[in-house]
Amino acid sequence: xxxxxxxxxxxxxxxxxxxxxxxxxxxxxxxxxxxxxxxxxxxxxxxxxxxxxxxxxxxxxxxxxxxxxxxxxxxxxxxxxxxxxxxxxxxxxxxxxxxxx
Amino acid sequence: xxxxxxxxxxxxxxxxxxxxxxxxxxxxxxxxxxxxxxxxxxxxxxxxxxxxxxxxxxxxxxxxxxxxxxxxxxxxxxxxxxxxxxxxxxxxxxxxxxxxxxxxxxxxxxxxxxxxxxxxxxxxxxxxxxxxxxxxxxxxxxxxxxxxxxxxxxxxxxxxxxxxxxxxxxxxxxxxxxxxxxxxxxxxxxxxxxxxxxxxxxxxxxxxxxxxxxxxxxxxxxxxxxxxxxxxxxxxxxxxxxxxxxxxxxxxxxxxxxxxxxxxxxxxxxxxxxxxxxxxxxxxxxxxxxxxxxxxxxxxxxxxxxxxxxxxxxxxxxxxxxxxxxxxxxxxxxxxxxxxxxxxxxxxxxxxxxxxxxxxxxxxxxxxxxxxxxxxxxxxxxxxxxxxxxxxxxxxxxxxxxxxxxxxxxxxxxxxxxxxxxxxxxxxxxxxxxxxxxxxxxxxxxxxxxxxxxxxxxxxxxxxxxxxxxxxxxxxxxxxxxxxxxxxxxxxxxxxxxxxxxxxxxxxxxxxxxxxxxxxxxxxxxxxxxxxxxxxxxxxxxxxxxxxxxxxxxxxxxxxxxxxxxxxxxxxxxxxxxxxxxxxxxxxxxxxxxxxxxxxxxxxxxxxxxxxxxxxxxxxxxxxxxxxxxxxxxxxxxxxxxxxxxxxxxxxxxxxxxxxxxxxxxxxxxxxxxxxxxxxx
Amino acid sequence: xxxxxxxxxxxxxxxxxxxxxxxxxxxxxxxxxxxxxxxxxxxxxxxxxxxxxxxxxxxxxxxxxxxxxxxxxxxxxxxxxxxxxxxxxxxxxxxxxxxxxxxxxxxxxxxxxxxxxxxxxxxxxxxxxxxxxxxxxxxxxxxxxxxxxxxxxxxxxxxxxxxxx
Numbered sequence: 001x002x003x004x005x006x007x008x009x010x011x012x013x014x015x016x017x018x019x020x021x022x023x024x025x026x027x028x029x030x031x032x033x034x035x036x037x038x039x040x041x042x043x044x045x046x047x048x049x050x051x052x053x054x055x056x057x058x059x060x061x062x063x064x065x066x067x068x069x070x071x072x073x074x075x076x077x078x079x080x081x082x083x084x085x086x087x088x089x090x091x092x093x094x095x096x097x098x099x100x101x
Numbered sequence: 102x103x104x105x106x107x108x109x110x111x112x113x114x115x116x117x118x119x120x121x122x123x124x125x126x127x128x129x130x131x132x133x134x135x136x137x138x139x140x141x142x143x144x145x146x147x148x149x150x151x152x153x154x155x156x157x158x159x160x161x162x163x164x165x166x167x168x169x170x171x172x173x174x175x176x177x178x179x180x181x182x183x184x185x186x187x188x189x190x191x192x193x194x195x196x197x198x199x200x201x202x203x204x205x206x207x208x209x210x211x212x213x214x215x216x217x218x219x220x221x222x223x224x225x226x227x228x229x230x231x232x233x234x235x236x237x238x239x240x241x242x243x244x245x246x247x248x249x250x251x252x253x254x255x256x257x258x259x260x261x262x263x264x265x266x267x268x269x270x271x272x273x274x275x276x277x278x279x280x281x282x283x284x285x286x287x288x289x290x291x292x293x294x295x296x297x298x299x300x301x302x303x304x305x306x307x308x309x310x311x312x313x314x315x316x317x318x319x320x321x322x323x324x325x326x327x328x329x330x331x332x333x334x335x336x337x338x339x340x341x342x343x344x345x346x347x348x349x350x351x352x353x354x355x356x357x358x359x360x361x362x363x364x365x366x367x368x369x370x371x372x373x374x375x376x377x378x379x380x381x382x383x384x385x386x387x388x389x390x391x392x393x394x395x396x397x398x399x400x401x402x403x404x405x406x407x408x409x410x411x412x413x414x415x416x417x418x419x420x421x422x423x424x425x426x427x428x429x430x431x432x433x434x435x436x437x438x439x440x441x442x443x444x445x446x447x448x449x450x451x452x453x454x455x456x457x458x459x460x461x462x463x464x465x466x467x468x469x470x471x472x473x474x475x476x477x478x479x480x481x482x483x484x485x486x487x488x489x490x491x492x493x494x495x496x497x498x499x500x501x502x503x504x505x506x507x508x509x510x511x512x513x514x515x516x517x518x519x520x521x522x523x524x525x526x527x528x529x530x531x532x533x534x535x536x537x538x539x540x541x542x543x544x545x546x547x548x549x550x551x552x553x554x555x556x557x558x559x560x561x562x563x564x565x566x567x568x569x570x571x572x573x574x575x576x577x578x579x580x581x582x583x584x585x586x587x588x589x590x591x592x593x594x595x596x597x598x599x600x601x602x603x604x605x606x607x608x609x610x611x612x613x614x615x616x617x618x619x620x621x622x623x624x625x626x627x628x629x630x631x632x633x634x635x636x637x638x639x640x641x642x643x644x645x646x647x648x649x650x651x652x653x654x655x656x657x658x659x660x661x662x663x664x665x666x667x668x669x670x671x672x673x674x675x676x677x678x679x680x681x682x683x684x685x686x687x688x689x690x691x692x693x694x695x696x697x698x699x700x701x702x703x704x705x706x707x708x709x710x711x712x713x714x715x716x717x718x719x720x721x722x723x724x725x726x727x728x729x730x731x732x733x734x735x736x737x738x739x740x741x742x743x744x745x746x747x748x749x750x751x752x753x754x755x756x757x758x759x760x761x762x763x764x765x766x767x768x769x770x771x772x773x774x775x776x777x778x779x780x781x782x
Numbered sequence: 783x784x785x786x787x788x789x790x791x792x793x794x795x796x797x798x799x800x801x802x803x804x805x806x807x808x809x810x811x812x813x814x815x816x817x818x819x820x821x822x823x824x825x826x827x828x829x830x831x832x833x834x835x836x837x838x839x840x841x842x843x844x845x846x847x848x849x850x851x852x853x854x855x856x857x858x859x860x861x862x863x864x865x866x867x868x869x870x871x872x873x874x875x876x877x878x879x880x881x882x883x884x885x886x887x888x889x890x891x892x893x894x895x896x897x898x899x900x901x902x903x904x905x906x907x908x909x910x911x912x913x914x915x916x917x918x919x920x921x922x923x924x925x926x927x928x929x930x931x932x933x934x935x936x937x938x939x940x941x942x943x944x945x946x947x
Contacts, residue, residue: 005893007827010797021805026870036848037805064836069927075935078942094762781887
């Protein structure tokens, strides 16, 4: 299918689902998965614009940077979650609401 | 000559600054600083004087002006004027000042404020030189006030004594009366001519910048300053009291130089005076001359006699200017400076000796200045006696002395004036009367001090001649009282013709419409009156001396009996015509009463009702504002209301604050949705 | 409908369906597995968009790296023996409404916006172009990204080590 709107709609659906995950999930790792979905929806948009919107290879480069960022983010976020687990014994983000130890 | 001028100001001023700030720490308490400074100015003055003699040019004049400040249209210039008058004045001031400095080394030796004394003397010398060198009324006025200040400081030098402190205040205040007049006069001339420079003012007046009546008023206002500074009636009261200062100061400031500043100013401004103004000046001078002479006859304090004598002689000079013989007035100023300074320094020497004698005897109550306690000191203080005798001869107008020439010239001037204007016959009468009295009281002073028997023999035994630093100035000044000093290269003891009259020539009046006689006419008149004046003045002088001899030396008449027979005049004279009392009664007491009444009004009515009423109203108002408005309304309703509403909203909103990030995220998304909706609409 | 179209819709359905499972599943490990399929589907979408290099990168990094990392995270923070790791959700209703509204807004924007379109011929291979762009035009961001990765590496290592006390 060569239609920009379809890709954008898919991106929007993925974004909405990722957002839903971020809002509803208690587990930190699941929240992280929602974030990954959001990032991927952005990537879909970038590459779709690269294909149809005249961004050409620059869009690809941006998508690549997003992937790089996602990797870094995942690493740091998981490190934080593990820290959280060590401190509180849980990874539920709504349990970790005290501002200091 | 111009190049010398700044040193006359810089050196004494620097000496003053050094003395005031570092004097106490310098070796010998720094007296050498002042003496060096004044000595240098004396050398410069002598150099200028010699240059003047070599030049021998009556019209010699050097003037330099510069713009001091500029206010738009108004450009104020000041500058320096050096002519023969300036040179002579500078020499007089530097000489007397130098000798007084030297004399003070001995006289003030043990004073705790020795260095400050010399600092003040230097300040005075600076200011006086400033007056002399000025070519404009503005800087004259400034230096005029500065000499007033240094005079105030020196009169009140022993301010521990109440009488000295009061005398200094009196001098300052009385001078202020005259100075206000002078300031008005200066401003009148400035408004009319737009300049403070003498030359500009003279040119402006000659061109008719001021109408004649206004010119009279302006001239008299200017003369008011001279009345104050030169202690003319009715502002003479400060000078006798000024004798509370150290005697060398009396010699320098209150006999030779500062009091002459008034005469000098009148002399400088002579071309500006209208005939009416000159008549007033002449009468002021004449009355002062006779008035002070009468008072001097009965005084017992040696310095007071000399003080009234000074007032009287200043009256002479002013009278001379008023009658047009103003060169004679200036001549008298010069000669008088020398012999009056000599007299004061001699009296200082006497007082010094008396003081030490009393000190040795442990007598702290007797007055070392009272002539009744003195007597017979001739043999003990030879130098002092001789020099004082010479100066007395000069002051009395005895031939071969300088005073004879100058006094004679003045009397000739008044006589000539009276022959031209017979209605003013009183003026020569004042003059000759004063001459008679002067001779009388001066010889009375000499006889009471140096002849006869002392009140206490042991006091006389302890009298010693003063040290050389004190006697040297006496000798120098007494030498300057000899006629020949002023008449070279001619040697005629009966004529004042000499370098002085050659170099100082009268200038014509600049008053328009030729209402004043020209300088030549005046000189003619004086020349004609010269011989009769001389004869009469000789007669009166010797009569006065003879009277003194008869009463005080030979004791043919008892002075006490005479005083009893002439009770009323004696009382008047002894109490100085009650001038101080009259001022007290009619000027000072009413002023104090007025001040008290005003003070009463101020405190009882204004303060208590008006100011306190204000306070009460303010208090009520503030109570109303404070309690009703501020506390009840503002604090309770608004300020507390803010807190209350905050608490209410906080209580309501705290349920949103869950601490769960995801809750917040929902709120954020809700916000985004609202933005979407707004965007879509 | 051509074969490619069918394939496309299949890929789309796979992606969206597994994404839905990721966010709704009660079991954490299942979610992770569903995420695997989502990422794979997205890589397929990239292929349809002629982005071969990005598709490859997607698989290598996401599937091979991030997903493994996530699984590690699950394992490290839960008892491994319990395969049926359950995890609860919260504020489902509110979240659903909000997300639906957001999606509605996005969809309205996508459908109504006058997108700038430029039909470009698909390149033979994007690898060469991307390589040139990375080494020439985007060299600085590339280097910055490498520094960022290093920082993330160091940061993650520091954060997750056991505190000494």
